[in-house]
Amino acid sequence: MSRRSTTRTGRPRNPTADAAILQATRAALVDLGWSKLTLGDVALRAGVAKTTLYRRWAGKNELVVDAVAVLFDELELPDRGNLEADVEGVVRQFAALLDRPETKTALMAVVAEATRDEPLRERIRTSIVERQKRLVLQGRARAEARGELPRPATPEAAARNADLIFDVVAGAVVHRTLVSGQAVDAAWVHGLTALLLGGLGAAAGQ
Incomplete structure (x- = not known):
């Protein structure tokens, strides 16, 4: 048996x-x-x-x-037809999320604690930052398929590019909403997008 x-x-x-x-x-x-x-x-x-x-x-x-982390998982990147609209859309979503009291309080708290707690900092990286880079990868792949952006030469270059884009967008929105306490209005979103897509020269003309 x-x-x-x-x-x-x-x-x-x-x-x-x-x-x-x-x-x-x-x-x-x-x-x-x-x-x-x-x-x-x-x-x-x-x-x-x-x-x-x-x-x-x-x-x-x-x-x-x-x-x-589960709040940030709500962020999406629907196809809005072109890269500029895609970027502006996700920036507005991100800013709206950060403006919610529960997100603002929790994020500021864990970031402050992480300055003296390396394991906590690593958990933030893996649970929030790395998970949300999916939006950069998705947006980049869509723009490449449309012919709006060239494909990176190597996987390493693609990874570096994704890190930089995420840092620029996330850093700018977090600073604007949580540090400066200023509105993320249409003009600011458009200016950030122009800076990201066209570089300093393009932004200067906005």
Whole structure:
């Protein structure tokens, strides 16, 4: 008679519970701020046991990064017909996302903590930055297919190009919204896009 395996693999994660926990984390950040937020408060808001959080996240830093990361996963790059429109569209989306209280509070908090926590900085890179470079790669591939941009000479050049584009766009929007506190209006979006696509000479004529 064959024997059944009695090895336990653990209870699978519940996507509904995960979503409730991440939503509760963002709400707690808005209400309490980083310093007062605790896993106990998040568990209470999400309606789960605190042990449920500890099975999924090692601590507050990791939980907050994941709570922010799912917001950035909402960003999309629909085909608007040309590269200029594609860039302007994603810049407006990104700025609107950063203007949301839960995004603003959570992102500023984790970035501040990451200045003295290298593992947290690495989690931000992998969970947010690297995941969102998909938009650059998607937009670049679409522009190449339209004949709007040349193909990079090597995979290494393509990777460097994607890093630079992401840094320029993300850095500019984050600085404008969270540091300067100024509006990302149509004129600013158009100027940033002109600078990115045409270089300093083109932007100077805007």
